Amino acid sequence: MEKDIQKKKTLTLSMPALVEGGYNADIPQAPARVSVLDRWMARKLMDLLGDPPLSFVLWNIEEISSSAAKPMARVHFHDSEALHHLLINPALHFGDLYSVGRIEIEGELVRFLETAYRAAASSPKYRKLKKAQTRLFNRPRLNRPADSRDNIHHHYDIGNDFYERWLDREAMQYTCAYFPSPDLTLEQAQRAKMDHICRKLQLKPGDRVVEAGGGWGGFARHMAKNYGARVRSYNISRQQVLYARARSVADGLERNVEYVEEDYRKMTGEYDVFVSVGMLEHVGRSHYRELGDVIHRCLAPHGRGLIHSIGRNKHEPMNAWIEKRIFPGAYPPTLREMMDIFETHEFSVLDVENLRLHYAKTLERWLARFERHAKDIEASYDSAFTRAWRLYLAGSIAGFTTGSLQLFQIVFSHGTNNDVPWSRAHLYRDS
Structure with missing residues (x-):
């Protein structure tokens, strides 16, 4: 019983905790309309990462890729809000969106992450965004x-x-x-x-x-x-x-x-x-x-x-x-x-x-x-x-x-x- 209580107290990665934090796991069953703004956000995110050899697949199966190279992985977005969250703060929101299944990776996960890490590290735009977000929002918890x-x-x-x-x-x-x-x-x-x-x-x-x-x-x-x-x-x-x-x-x-x-x-x-x-x-x-x-x-x-x-x-x-x-x-x-x-x-x-x-x-x-x-x-x-x-x-x-x-x-x-x-x-x- 004590072990079960400990688990319940610590599982901040559980589905209920993530949903409570704003990461609703309800994914639309049928493809929804993709707006001009959605396409702009997808291209903006691709540009922010320095145009890596990746492809973004939107919820209507439309595919967006700006690299001439063959994509080594495809990132599937299941809804517009997920794309919006990711554009605002990729380092923070990607993990939760992936955890609840609102983002899926088609391809080998480690290779995708290696590609994304290298692209972000070499992108001046991403480095500038990360620096600003770190200064404003990233306050590590104390270690007293x-x-x-x-x-x-x-x-x-x-x-x-x-x-x-x-x-x-x-x-x-x-x-x-x-x-x-x-x-x-x-x-x-x-x-x-x-x-x-x-x-x-x-x-x-x-x-x-x-x-x-x-x-x-x-x-x-x-x-x-x-x-x-x-x-x-x-x-x-x-x-x-x-x-x-x-x-x-x-x-x-x-x-x-x-x-x-x-x-x-x-x-x-x-x-x-x-x-x-x-x-x-x-x-x-x-x-x-x-x-x-x-x-x-x-x-x-x-x-x-x-x-x-x-x-x-x-x-x-x-x-x-x-x-x-x-x-x-x-x-x-x-x-x-x-x-x-x-x-x-x-x-x-x-x-x-x-x-x-x-x-x-x-x-x-x-x-x-x-x-x-x-x-x-x-x-x-x-x-x-x-x-x-x-x-x-x-x-x-x-x-x-x-x-x-x-x-x-x-x-x-x-x-x-x-x-x-x-x-x-x-x-x-x-x-």
Whole structure:
């Protein structure tokens, strides 16, 4: 019963919530008349995107395309209002219109999104519109402790069974995997990611590890089981913490792994290792120095640290629809922005690696598994929720393949610590 209540509280992607927000899912059954204004809006939208190799199909089957190239996908609009919404704010409204079925894509969804992303990025008109809309309307939610709990609850507490359907079966890793060989299974690649991070941290038996944002606890268990570390993992998702504790007991690791349901700002104690995998995206730029203070307070003088985060090559806010519907309060930083974590306390950055294409491949594996379970997911939630998550996963693939998103791993230590590796040889030895 409690799980059902939690779902109902968090499903802002459900059909009723979207309809309440103005996205009526009632599509006309018969083709309606297309006006001169409708045609103008379709051509204006095409021009705004820089005339990409796409075709717009209106609700009377009329097709509008301004590119000489053969369209690689067709965008079907079911009504005039959907076209109007999209022209006003494409970044915000496309996701909801697609979710309720008022826009359909004929063609491969990821390829369509890649084409749209590249076109928008190279269009001066679209960039100007996006800049104005960001300044006027895009106000990311705050990341104070209470806000962070709400933001994390929105995304992670929608049912562990949902994530179990498409994440790896062993560790439930909801972060970028590592593919030293492209033919690895998702489980193998996630295990390789965890080992890759442990090698970067030169993890050894007895190390005291503090983890910020532990997910479903798989990485903490991996460090304890395979490297002999003693791990304390902080997380504010109630459902994830309960899951992690149960798995730890089942694996007989409860003496070496502690899951703390608390904000990272409340970390206490001294540790040999600080690690954060996929949590920085939720911290917010205004709290980076605060995170640096926490690390400085907790990391022993000889300690090592690693932060693994989605990022960007230049400053840009989170996509408006993703920030509203999927990841409230999220922000992917640039490397320069991440330095605010380290500079105040003069941490030394020892290693930086970009795993952008590894994340694209990870997402491809997730999306394939998601599609295999799509009917079950729709039965448990509804069609709007399923379509929204399909779009989110496909759009994330396109974000990484087109270079608008990056995946940074940064290794660091105190600036006075001379016990650091001379080379990177330790990164590539056998586990």
